[in-house]
Amino acid sequence: MTRLLLTVLLGWAVLTQAAAAQNGPLRIEITEGVIEPMPYAVPDFVPDTPAAADLSRELGRVIAADLSGTGLFREVPASAYISKIDNFDAPIQFADWKAVNAQALITGAVSVSGSRLTVRFRVWDVFSGAELGSGLQFSGTSEGWRRMAHKVADAVYSRITGEGGYFDSRVVFVSESGPKNDRKKRLAIMDYDGANVQYLTDSASIVLAPRFSPTGDRVLYTSFETGFPRIYVLDVGQVKRRVLETREGTMSFAPRFSPNGRTVVFSLEQGGNTDIYEMDIASGQQTRLTNAPSIETAPSYSPDGSQIVFESDRSGTQQLYIMPARGGEARRISFGQGRYGTPVWSPRGDMIAFTKQNQGRFHIGVMRTDGSEERLLTASFLDEGPTWAPNGRVIMFTRESKGAAGQATLYTVDITGRNLRPVRTPGGASDPSWSPLQN
Amino acid sequence: MKSLKFTMLACAVAAVAACSNAKNEGMYGDGSGGYGSGYGNGASGLPSDPHSAAYFQQAVGDRVLFAVDQQSLSDEARATLTAQADWLTKNPDFTAVIEGHADEQGTREYNLALGARRANAVREYLISRGVSGSRLKTVSYGKERPLEICSAESCYAKNRRAVTVLASGLTG
Numbered sequence: 257m258t259r260l261l262l263t264v265l266l267g268w269a270v271l272t273q274a275a276a277a278q279n280g281p282l283r284i285e286i287t288e289g290v291i292e293p294m295p296y297a298v299p300d301f302v303p304d305t306p307a308a309a310d311l312s313r314e315l316g317r318v319i320a321a322d323l324s325g326t327g328l329f330r331e332v333p334a335s336a337y338i339s340k341i342d343n344f345d346a347p348i349q350f351a352d353w354k355a356v357n358a359q360a361l362i363t364g365a366v367s368v369s370g371s372r373l374t375v376r377f378r379v380w381d382v383f384s385g386a387e388l389g390s391g392l393q394f395s396g397t398s399e400g401w402r403r404m405a406h407k408v409a410d411a412v413y414s415r416i417t418g419e420g421g422y423f424d425s426r427v428v429f430v431s432e433s434g435p436k437n438d439r440k441k442r443l444a445i446m447d448y449d450g451a452n453v454q455y456l457t458d459s460a461s462i463v464l465a466p467r468f469s470p471t472g473d474r475v476l477y478t479s480f481e482t483g484f485p486r487i488y489v490l491d492v493g494q495v496k497r498r499v500l501e502t503r504e505g506t507m508s509f510a511p512r513f514s515p516n517g518r519t520v521v522f523s524l525e526q527g528g529n530t531d532i533y534e535m536d537i538a539s540g541q542q543t544r545l546t547n548a549p550s551i552e553t554a555p556s557y558s559p560d561g562s563q564i565v566f567e568s569d570r571s572g573t574q575q576l577y578i579m580p581a582r583g584g585e586a587r588r589i590s591f592g593q594g595r596y597g598t599p600v601w602s603p604r605g606d607m608i609a610f611t612k613q614n615q616g617r618f619h620i621g622v623m624r625t626d627g628s629e630e631r632l633l634t635a636s637f638l639d640e641g642p643t644w645a646p647n648g649r650v651i652m653f654t655r656e657s658k659g660a661a662g663q664a665t666l667y668t669v670d671i672t673g674r675n676l677r678p679v680r681t682p683g684g685a686s687d688p689s690w691s692p693l694q695n
Numbered sequence: 696m697k698s699l700k701f702t703m704l705a706c707a708v709a710a711v712a713a714c715s716n717a718k719n720e721g722m723y724g725d726g727s728g729g730y731g732s733g734y735g736n737g738a739s740g741l742p743s744d745p746h747s748a749a750y751f752q753q754a755v756g757d758r759v760l761f762a763v764d765q766q767s768l769s770d771e772a773r774a775t776l777t778a779q780a781d782w783l784t785k786n787p788d789f790t791a792v793i794e795g796h797a798d799e800q801g802t803r804e805y806n807l808a809l810g811a812r813r814a815n816a817v818r819e820y821l822i823s824r825g826v827s828g829s830r831l832k833t834v835s836y837g838k839e840r841p842l843e844i845c846s847a848e849s850c851y852a853k854n855r856r857a858v859t860v861l862a863s864g865l866t867g
Binding site for chain 2: 435436437438439441462464465480483484485505507509510523525527528529530551553554567569574597598611613616637638640641656658659660662687
C-alpha cells in the first residue's frame with residue numbers, strides 16, 4: 257500500500273512516497289526555516305441527510321484551518337477544483353485532483369439524525385490513487401461538531417506525519433482586559449484554536465498561571481482572592497474549586513500537577529524566601545523539596561514523574577536546574593548567556609521549553625534535558641510562559657506588547673521555530689496551559 | 696470500511712464561579728483592593744492630621760524604590776523607612792501590609808518571588824526600628840500591578856517598589 261509519511265524531526269521533514277513511480281519520489285525537505293507545505297484538498301463533505309447541509313461545509317472549514325494552521329499543509333482552494341465530490345462512495349477522479357496539484361485528498365460524508373451527527377471520512381494519496389489508512393466514522397451530538405472536525409484533522413495529520421495529533425484539545429488561560437495598571441484577569445478555557453471560550457472565574461481578583469491536570473479535568477491556579485496569593489484546584493466540569501491550604505503568612509504560587517495527578521509541586525514563600533514544596537492533594541501533607549536562601553520556583557515534573565525541572569537564582573541569576581522528584585541534589589542545565597526561567601518538560605520527555613531573557617529581549621526556547629541543543633524559537637519585547645501541545649511538536653506562549661497600550665496575546669510556534677502565529681481570543685490573553693488530547 | 700465509533704461526551708459547560716471580592720475591610724488603600732495605591736490619593740483622613748493615614752502616605756512617604764533585580768535598601772529608602780517606623784511607633788492602632796512589586800522585565804513567577812523579597816526587606820527593617828512584627832504583613836504582586844505603564848526605565852524605576860499600606864488595627 258502506498259503510504260505518505262511526513263516526519264518532522266529537528267527541523268527536518270521528509271516526505272516519502274513508496275509508490276511514486278509515475279512522478280518520481282515525492283519529497284519535502286525543511287531546512288533553515290523553509291518548508292514547502294503539502295498541498296491538499298478537502299472538498300465540502302457530502303450531506304447524507306438534508307439537515308447536514310450546513311455542517312458538511314463547516315466541518316471541512318475547521319479541518320482545513322487545523323491542517324493549514326500547522327504550516328505543514330497548504331489547502332488547494334475550492335475555486336481550483338475540476339471535479340466535485342457528491343457521492344462519498346463513488347470512485348475518485350484522481351486525474352482531476354492531480355491536475356490541481358492536490359497531493360492529499362480528504363473526502364467525507366455527514367448525516368444528522370435528531371441531535372446525532374455522524375461523520376465518515378477517507379484520506380487519499382492522490383498520486384498513487386490509494387487510500388491512506390482506512391475510512392473512519394465518528395458519531396456524537398451536533399453540538400460537538402467542531403470536536404468531530406478536530407478528530408478528523410487529527411487522524412489526517414497523524415496518518416501523513418506519523419506523529420500524534422493535537423487539534424482535539426483545549427487551553428486554559430487568563431483572559432485579560434483593562435489598562436496595564438488595573439488589569440482585570442479571569443480564568444477562561446477554550447478549544448486549542450480559540451473557539452468555544454468559557455469563563456471559569458470572575459475578574460474580582462487577580463488570577464495567574466492555570467495548569468491542567470494530566471487528564472484535563474482539573475486546573476490548578478493562583479488567585480489573590482484572600483488578598484494574598486494562594487493555590488486553588490478547580491474541577492473544570494463542575495466549576496467547583498477549593499483552596500490548597502498553606503500556612504498563614506506565606507505565599508503559595510506556581511503550582512503544577514504530578515503526572516499521576518495526585519501531587520502538586522509549587523513555590524512557597526515565607527520570610528521573603530521562596531522554595532519548592534510538594535503537596536499531596538488528598539491529605540494536604542507538604543514536603544519541602546529545596547532549602548536555599550535563593551529563589552526557587554516554576555517547577556515542572558518529567559512525564560515519568562521521577563524528576564523536576566525548576567528555576568533558581570542560586571548562581572546569581574535565574575538558571576534552570578533538574579532535581580529528583582523527592583528533592584535532593586540539583587544539576588544546572590542552562591549555561592548560555594542571559595537568564596532562564598519557566599521551564600516546562602515536554603510530554604515526550606525529550607526536551608525542556610523555557611523563557612530566556614537576554615540583552616533586553618525575551619525568547620521562548622527549547623533544549624534537551626541535559627541542556628544541549630539549545631534553540632531559541634522566538635524573540636520579542638516580552639515572550640514568556642511556554643506550554644506544550646499534546647504531541648510535543650508545538651508550543652503556545654504569552655507575548656506582551658510594549659508600552660502603555662501593551663496587551664498580552666497567545667501565540668503558537670513549532671519547536672523548529674517556524675509557523676509563529678497568534679491564537680484568536682476575545683481581548684487579551686496570557687498564561688496558557690495546553691490540555692492533553694481529549695478522549 | 697472499517698468503522699470505529701465513539702461517543703462524544705458533552706463538554707461540560709462552565710458557569711462563572713462566584714468569587715468573593717478580595718477587598719479587605721478596614722484597609723486604608725486607594726479603594727482598589729489596597730495594592731499599588733497611587734501617589735497622594737485615597738488614604739483616609741486629612742494630610743494635615745499627623746495621625747492620619749493620609750499624612751503617613753504623603754508626609755512620611757509610604758513607599759521605597761529598588762534597583763533592578765535587587766531587594767537591598769538604599770540610603771534614601773532607609774531614611775523613609777526610619778520615618779515610617781517612627782510614625783508606626785507613635786500610632787500603635789495601625790497595622791500595615793507591605794506590598795512588594797517588580798517591573799515588567801521579568802517572568803511572572805520570578806517577579807512574585809522578587810516582590811516578596813522586597814516586601815520582606817522592608818518588614819525586617821521596620822522591625823529593626825522597633826515596630827512589632829505582628830503588626831506587619833507582607834504580600835507580593837510581582838509585575839501584576841505596575842504604577843506607571845510605559846515600557847521604559849523611567850516607569851520601571853517607580854514600579855520596583857514596596858508600599859506600606861496602612862490598615863486599621865486595634866481600633867479598626
